[in-house]
Amino acid sequence: MTTQPIRAALYVRVSTTRQAEADLSIPDQVKQLTAYCERKGWQVAETYIEPGASALDDDRPVFQDMIAAATSVAHPYDHVVVHSLSRFSRDVLDSALYGRKLEKAGVSLVSITQEVGDDANGKLIRTILNAFDEHSSRENAKHTHRAMMENARQGFWNGSRPPFGYALAVKERRGTKDKKVLVINEDEAQTVRLIFDLYLGRHGKPLGLKAICTHLNWRGITRRGHAWGIGSLQDLMTSSTYCGRHLFNRTESRTGRQRPDAECVEMAVPAIISEEVYLQVRAALHDRSPRKTPPRVVNGPTMLASVARCAHCGAAMILNTGKGHRYYACSSHAKKGKTVCKGQRIRMDRLDDMVMEYLGSKVFDPDRLEQALKSYMDAHETGTAIRREQLRQMRARRGDVDAARARLFGMVETGAVEAHDPMLKERLDQMKLQAADLDSQIAALQDDLLSGVPTITPEKIRLLAAQMRERLRTGPPELRQAYMRLLLNSVVVGAEEICLSGSNAVLERLAAQGVSASASEVITFARKWRPGRDSNP
Template identity: 55%
Template sequence: MGLTAALYVRVSTSKQAASDLSIPDQIKQCGAYCDRLGWTVVDIFTEPGASALDDDRPMFQDMIYKATRPERPYDYVVVHSLSRFSRDALHSELYVRQLRKAGVELVSITQDVGQDVNGEFIRKVLNIFDEHQSRENAKHVHRAMLENARQGFWNGARPPFGYDVSVKEVRGIKEKKVLVVKDEEATVVQRIFDLALGALGRPLGVKAIASHLNDRAITRRGQRFSTGSIHEILTSTTYVGRHYFNRKDSRSGRARPPSQWVEFAVPAIIEETPFNAVQGLLRSRNPKNTPPRVVNGPTLLAGVARCGYCGSALIQNTGKGGAYRYYCCSRKLKEGRHSCRGIRLPMDRLDGIVIGQVIEQVLDPDRLKKVLEQYLLAAVDRADRNRDRIDLLRQKHRDVQTSLARLLTLVEQGVMEAEDPSLRERLSGLKLQRDELAVDIADLQKRLASNEPEITPERIERFAHLLREQLLHGTPEFRQAYARLVMSEVSVTEKEIQIRGSRDILAKAVSQQPGDSPPAVLTFVREWRCCQTNANWSPFALPKPPSADKKSTPLCESGGAGGLVVIA
C-alpha cells in the first residue's frame, strides 16, 4: 500500500452545513488532489458547524488522536486551506508539531508553501492572518448582534423555556425575530412560581419543585427538571419582561459584567411582585443564611429550639438505629460534653409540651384577647391611626425608591461596580421591601374604605380555633409553619422552657385571617425573626396557668418542666 491520507473538512456553522455546498466541494477538491499524487484516502473527517478558533472540536480531536496512533494509519492530513485546520496560530502550531512527531504532515491544497524553512515561515504568517481575520469578523458580527438586541430582536439562540420565536418583520433577506409566549410552557413556568410562593400549599424549595414536576411527568422540552434548571427559571428576569443579551462570552463561557449587558423587553409571564418575593425566599434559604435542615427538615421546632445554657440550636439526634429521635444541643454534639452541659430530650415529648403550652396559654381565645387587648382597645380610633400609618408607609416607600435610584446612579457614575454581588443582593432586597410596603399600603387603604376593624373578638376566636386545629391535627408542613407563626424562639434547660413570640406578628396574622395554606410569611426570611437578641425584647409574661401550680412531669432525670410563655 502506498502513501495514505485523511481529509479534514469544516464549516463554521450548522446552518452552513445544511444549506451550503462548501463541505462537498472541499471533499471533492481534496480527493482529486490526493488522486493526482497517488495517495489513498483512508478517512474523511467532517466537522459541520465548529469555529476554527476553538480546538475542542469532536471530529478534529478524533482525527488528531487517530493520526498520532503508533500504527500510523496516515502519512498526510489534507485540508482545503490552513484556515480549515485552525484559525488560532498557537493551536495550529502545537497540533502541527504533534502530527510531525508522529510522522504525519499537514498539507493545504490551496496553499502549498512547502516543508522547508521558508515554507514554515510562510505557514506561520498565514496562520496569524487567518486568526486576525477571524477575530475581526467575529467583532463585526458581535457588534451587529448587539445592535439587533438593542432594537428588541432575538439573535437566533434557543429561546428560554416558556417562549418561542416568531418573525416580526423582514429586512431584505434577513428575518427579524422576537420572543413570544409559548402557552403550554408558560403554564409550567407559572406553576413553578406558584409552588415557590406556596400558592398551592407550603412554599417549596428548588429540589422539592423539581421532584413535584418530575413525579407528574412534566418535562422541560423532553428533559427532566433539576435543581439547576428550576433555580435558573426562578431567577431569570426574562419572565418579568426584561431579557439581557451578551451576559456571557460565547467562546469562553465566562460571565460578562452587567455594564456590557443589553436589555430589551419581552412578553412577561410572571408579574414583578411575586418574582421579587421569590428572590427574597431564595436568598433567605441560601445555606449561607439558613441551614438546609431548617428549610427542608420535618422537625417541628427546627430553627426555633435553642439550648438554654449556651444558646446553640437544638438539632435532631437519633438512637436505636433511628427508632428514637431526640433534640440535642448542637454545640455539645460537635465539641463534646465539656463545651456545654447541654440537654438531650425525646423529640415527641418536647414537641408535645411546647405545643400544649402554646395552645393553653396563647391560643385560648380569652388569653389571646388579653395578649392583643391593646389592639382591641384601639379599634375605635383605628381609622385615624391607619391614615397616619399610610402616610408613614408612603414615606418609607418613597425612601426605598430613592435608595434604589441612588444605587443605580452610583453604578452609572462608576462609584460602584455593577457586577458586585453585594450590590445585586441590596437591589433585590430593596425591590422586595418596596413591594411589601406597596402591599401594606393597599391593605390599609382597603380597610379604610370598608371601615372594617383589623382585629375583632370574633376574628381572634376564629384565628385561635384555626391554629389549635392545625397544631394538633395538621400535616407536618402545616404544623411547622403555624408553630413558627406563634413562636420565634424556644429556649430549653433541664428545669425550664421559655417560649418567645411577637405580639405584632400575632396581630398581623389575626387581621389577615390565614386560611387553608400555610402563611407565606413563614418562609425563612430572617426579618420575620427580628427578636432574637435580648436588646430587641420587651417581654410580657402571661399569667401562670392553673396547671403550672401542679407538680410538673420531669423532662429528664435531672430536671423538671417549666412552662413560661413570653410574648414580645
C-alpha cells in the first residue's frame, strides 16, 4: 500500500512593493521554507507569493486564494508553511479567524522560526506572538506616518506618484536620501488648463464633464496613457493642488475614508491655475450638480422647462403628448387630478413661438430696450455722485464679507465651530468667491469713474438687441433654451393671457458685458450625440 506524501503550501509575503522589487526577501524566504520542508520530508505542492501587501488586514488576493484552496473539499495541503507568524497575519483577530478555518479543514499552520505546539499552551503563545506583531506593526506605521507628515510640512513629496500635471525634481540631498518636490510638467499642465477652460466656456460654450471627456478622448489627449472618465475628471477639477495648495494625508490609505482638514498638511506647490478659476469651477460644479438642477430640466425637449407655470395653481408646466403634438400641461392636474387644479394645457410649439416672438419684438426692440435700461443710463448722466455711492456700497459689502470671515475664525478659536467642519470650508470658499466678485465690480466702477465712459451706451444696447434677436431666431435649440432660463423668471400660462417676468439686472449685465461673455452663465448641460461623426452618417 502506497502512503500519500505529506503536502505543504508555502506562503511568502513582503509588505511593500519596494521590497518586492529589490527581489531579496522573497527568494530568501522561499529558499528557507523549501529547505525546511525537505528536512521534514514534506512535498511542496504550491508556493504562494504576495508582493507588497500589508498583513494588518486580509485584503490580499494571493492570501485569499491560498485559504480557499487549503479549505476546499479536495484538501490539497496538510500544512501551510510560513517564515514567521507575522508573514501570515499581523492582526490578532484575522490570525485567529483564518487559523481556525485551516484547523477545521485539517490543515496546520507552521512557522519555521516560531515553532509552537498545537496544544492549549501553544495556542496561547501563538496569540501572544500575534498581539506583539500587531502592536509592533502599528507602532512602526505610527512613526512612519509622523515622519511623512513632517516631510510634507517642509514642502517635500512623500514618494507616491505625482498628480497629473506635475513631475518630481530633487531639491536637496540629506544623507543618502533625495528630497523631492513637485514641479510643473508643462505638457500635462496644458491639458489641465484646457479642462478648466472648457468647463468655464473660454473656448466657446461651456462643456459638462461627459462632454469634456469626449472632447479629450476623441482628440487622443490621454491621462498618462489612460482614457479620461467622469470620475477622474471630477477628482482633478475639485483638487486644490492645481491652484497651489496640496493637501497631504487627505484620505486614509486602507479604507479610502476622507480625513477632516484638521488632520491634513497643506503643502505649497507650483500653481497651474489661479485660485479664482479654481473657486469658479467649484461653484459651477455645485450649481450644475444633477442633485440641484436635473439634466432633464436643461437638456430635455421642453424649451421652457422649470420656467412655465400654471396661472391657476402655480405648479410647473410639464411635457404632455396627445393627438400628434407636444403640450405644456399643469403638473398638478396631471398628477393629482382636476380636484386640485382645473388644469392648463397649451401646445408646446405655440407657446415657444409666442414667447420667442415677444422677446424678439418687444424686450429686444432697440427703443424699448433702451427705455428699460434708461434708469441705468440716467444714473451715469447725473454725474459721478451716484457711481461714487455705488462704489461706497460695494466697498461696504466687501468689508462685510471680511468681517463675516473674521467672525467665523473667531468662532473656531472659541471652539463654537470645529475647524474641520466641512460646512465651514464650504462657507469660506463661498466667501472667497463673493469677495472676488465684489473686487471685480469695484474695479469696474473705479475704471468707470476714472475714464468717464459709461459701461452701457446706446451703441451697446442696439448691438445687444441685434445679437439677441438673431440668437433667439436662428440659434441652436440648446442655446435658445438656455437664454430662456437666463432671461425669464417665469412664464405664467392662464386661460386668457400669458404673463412673462424677468429681471432688468440680466439685461444690464448682457448690455455691459456683451452676449458672448454671458455664455458661461447660460449653458449648464450640453447633449452630445455622435460627436466624432463616427457612425450613422
